[in-house]
Amino acid sequence: MSETAANIAIEQDLGPAVLDSHGAQLNLETPAERMAQQIRLAILEQSRRAHVGHIGSALSVADIIAVLYGGAMNLPSPDDHERDRLVLSKGHAALALFSALALVGWMPKEQLDTYCGDGSLLGVHPERDLSGIDFTTGSLGHGLSLGAGAALAARMQGSSRRVFVLMSDAECNEGSVWEAAMFAGHHRLGNLIAIIDLNGQQALGYTKDVVDLSPMHAHWQGFNWDVHEVDGHDISALAKTIDSLDTESGRPHMLIARTIFGKGVSYMQSLIKWHYMPMSEDQYAQAVAEVEAGS
Amino acid sequence: MRGSFIRTLVEIAREDPKVVLLTGDLGFTVVEPFAEEFPDRFYNVGVAEQNMVGLATGMAEAGYIPFVYSIVTFASLRTYEFVRNGPIAHQLPVRIVGIGGGFDYGTAGLTHYGLEDLGVMRIQPGITVVVPADQAQAAAALRSTYNLAGPVYYRIGKDDGRTLAGLDGSFRLGRTERVRAGKDLTLIAAGSMACDCAAAAEKLAELGIEAQVLVVSSLNPAPSKDLVEALTGVPVALTVEAHYVNGALGSLAAETIAENGLGCRLSRCGVTETPHGLVGGSAYMSGRFGLSADGVVQSALRALEEAAPAAR
Numbered sequence: 001m002s003e004t005a006a007n008i009a010i011e012q013d014l015g016p017a018v019l020d021s022h023g024a025q026l027n028l029e030t031p032a033e034r035m036a037q038q039i040r041l042a043i044l045e046q047s048r049r050a051h052v053g054h055i056g057s058a059l060s061v062a063d064i065i066a067v068l069y070g071g072a073m074n075l076p077s078p079d080d081h082e083r084d085r086l087v088l089s090k091g092h093a094a095l096a097l098f099s100a101l102a103l104v105g106w107m108p109k110e111q112l113d114t115y116c117g118d119g120s121l122l123g124v125h126p127e128r129d130l131s132g133i134d135f136t137t138g139s140l141g142h143g144l145s146l147g148a149g150a151a152l153a154a155r156m157q158g159s160s161r162r163v164f165v166l167m168s169d170a171e172c173n174e175g176s177v178w179e180a181a182m183f184a185g186h187h188r189l190g191n192l193i194a195i196i197d198l199n200g201q202q203a204l205g206y207t208k209d210v211v212d213l214s215p216m217h218a219h220w221q222g223f224n225w226d227v228h229e230v231d232g233h234d235i236s237a238l239a240k241t242i243d244s245l246d247t248e249s250g251r252p253h254m255l256i257a258r259t260i261f262g263k264g265v266s267y268m269q270s271l272i273k274w275h276y277m278p279m280s281e282d283q284y285a286q287a288v289a290e291v292e293a294g295s
Numbered sequence: 296m297r298g299s300f301i302r303t304l305v306e307i308a309r310e311d312p313k314v315v316l317l318t319g320d321l322g323f324t325v326v327e328p329f330a331e332e333f334p335d336r337f338y339n340v341g342v343a344e345q346n347m348v349g350l351a352t353g354m355a356e357a358g359y360i361p362f363v364y365s366i367v368t369f370a371s372l373r374t375y376e377f378v379r380n381g382p383i384a385h386q387l388p389v390r391i392v393g394i395g396g397g398f399d400y401g402t403a404g405l406t407h408y409g410l411e412d413l414g415v416m417r418i419q420p421g422i423t424v425v426v427p428a429d430q431a432q433a434a435a436a437l438r439s440t441y442n443l444a445g446p447v448y449y450r451i452g453k454d455d456g457r458t459l460a461g462l463d464g465s466f467r468l469g470r471t472e473r474v475r476a477g478k479d480l481t482l483i484a485a486g487s488m489a490c491d492c493a494a495a496a497e498k499l500a501e502l503g504i505e506a507q508v509l510v511v512s513s514l515n516p517a518p519s520k521d522l523v524e525a526l527t528g529v530p531v532a533l534t535v536e537a538h539y540v541n542g543a544l545g546s547l548a549a550e551t552i553a554e555n556g557l558g559c560r561l562s563r564c565g566v567t568e569t570p571h572g573l574v575g576g577s578a579y580m581s582g583r584f585g586l587s588a589d590g591v592v593q594s595a596l597r598a599l600e601e602a603a604p605a606a607r
Binding site (some may be wrong): 135145149153175176 | 315335336338340341343345346348349350353354355356357358359361376381384386409456470507
């Protein structure tokens with residue numbers, strides 16, 4: 001992993017004050033691992049305060065987001081045109097992204113505390129009006145096209161910046177995903193790195209029962225993508241895989257990240273209802289305890 | 296008109312390296328001048344209009360001014376949500392070029408008839424909607440809007456031949472252009488229907504009816520002030536558009552009259568039924584739906600007749 005400003009910010013900002021407010025017992029090894037835990041705690045805290053759902057989806061990508069904002073992406077500042085771009089194509093996991101922005105110092109904690117409040121910039125889905133958000137998302141199937149265009153533009157401009165697109169597996173039901181997949185594969189957009197959060201769930205059921213897209217890797221390979229399968233909760237493996245990618249030349253990259261919906265909170269894991277359900281107070285307390293214990 | 300549009304785009308691209316052109320595999324014998332002169336700024340993205348707009352949004356975020364090119368229906372309807380959540384939501388300078396409104400693709404059938412684009416685009420506050428009347432105005436409109444900060448939708452007629460006398464390539468955002476004065480009736484034309492309206496006004500004059508002809512080429516921003524001025528004190532107005540009667544120019548005129556308490560009676564000339572199971576040449580199809588000089592005359596006479604009791 002490269003040592004970026006974001007990485008340094010995490011080292012400096014994830015201090016005892018944040019941890020003390022939750023009474024966390026941290027025994028995690030790396031900044032990205034600590035960041036993932038902090039993202040999960042922020043997801044729980046904000047979801048409880050706002051009494052909203054989409055908790056399981058956000059927890060599912062917490063480790064991926066931690067890797068991206070914990071050093072994998074080149075993020076000198078929100079205003080740096082040459083920064084890497086992120087398209088959160090599964091926009092309903094925005095709370096994980098907002099939490100990361102707060103943790104790297106791009107968003108004041110007070111602003112994170114407005115999540116889903118009246119008059120807030122922070123809704124369930126991210127909007128570009130918020131500093132640090134590159135693209136407004138929330139309509140599934142949109143993000144990969146945006147990312148492919150951003151990657152094509154970077155190449156045309158002779159820039160080394162990369163474009164990350166974080167997608168859901170169910171999102172691949174959308175035909176537009178495959179339009180973008182074809183284009184990126186044909187044009188060998190090597191600076192495009194898509195990550196599918198393969199948690200096997202969607203709003204009303206399990207993906208294998210709704211529209212089974214397994215084996216996912218075969219579809220992307222068929223469209224001339226460089227496909228890697230990785231444990232989406234193995235921070236070290238995620239980081240190493242991203243670090244190993246040739247983004248200067250070659251094909252677009254697809255990381256199929258196998259994840260567990262609701263990861264970190266036992267009673268949410270792999271249960272469909274936590275796509276929408278908010279937590280009760282007791283459930284919140286249990287969730288925090290489990291995340292703090294690093295289970 | 297599309298040839299004029301592309302020629303002008305080539306000229307602009309020579310001056311502005313930010314301009315790129317994407318096509319959804321359409322534009323045979325039209326887009327080649329751009330593709331040949333700027334091969335690094337031209338992409339045929341394939342038959343994938345949604346992706347084309349998504350790509351353009353990503354490119355615009357990086358600083359480009361991408362033009363996306365397709366037939367009206369595919370450019371506006373297939374892509375609509377991508378336009379809404381892309382260039383409109385992000386306020387990025389993507390240019391959507393829809394070719395061939397109304398029945399321009401006459402024999403191609405319903406799938407190729409552009410009858411809703413202006414309506415669906417107009418209701419979005421965040422996009423400029425331009426519908427030029429002839430090739431000179433298409434060139435002028437492109438020159439004056441290509442560099443706007445937000446998105447633009449252009450409906451560009453397929454017919455390259457016609458020129459609207461008196462317009463002289465004039466285009467102003469948020470304004471109308473009056474090409475003929477008259478006190479009995481106001482004909483308000485959307486884009487390329489202006490030529491038919493001008494011809495209709497000549498025929499009406501032979502019948503002793505003096506018709507004013509207004510050209511609306513900027514639907515968004517709406518030329519509200521000019522419309523109020525033109526419709527004040529005029530007994531009857533007839534909107535004419537190669538479009539369904541609801542949603543676009545006719546609706547804009549109705550809104551303007553109602554919201555300003557004008558006493559003008561409005562009739563709307565446009566398509567009122569789904570034109571399925573019927574094809575023919577562009578002129579034939581347009582004529583079948585009253586979108587010709589003769590059709591406009593008939594609609595105008597009917598409108599005057601219907602308004603007569605109120606006018607007395």
